[in-house]
Amino acid sequence: MIGSANHRGKLFKAGICSTYAGQSPLQWNYQKNAAAEAVRGLSGVIDVYNKIEVNPRSTAWDIKKRIEDALKRAAEVEAKSMTVDVDGFRKVNSRGV
Structure with a gap:
């Protein structure tokens, strides 16, 4: 370069x-x-x-935020594919991933 x-x-x-x-x-x-x-x-x-300066495009905080956002999106998608049902007063059923 x-x-x-x-x-x-x-x-x-x-x-x-x-x-x-x-x-x-x-x-x-x-x-x-x-x-x-x-x-x-x-x-x-x-x-x-x-003495060349290196200024990365992203800071550590930017990367942290992007990872957190991606984890939240993945959790939302996964949560949408799950269901929880109550059968009467004693039994709880969960279905999904």
């Missing part, structure tokens, strides 16, 4: 070390690691200080 149109950056050489700072944050950590590995493989590069 180091050379993609949305994530172009500049390679700065400072003595024997190089730093790559992208112009826009990436969404995945593997992209950050891939950029560091690509620069690390260049001739003459001794070390890489990877």
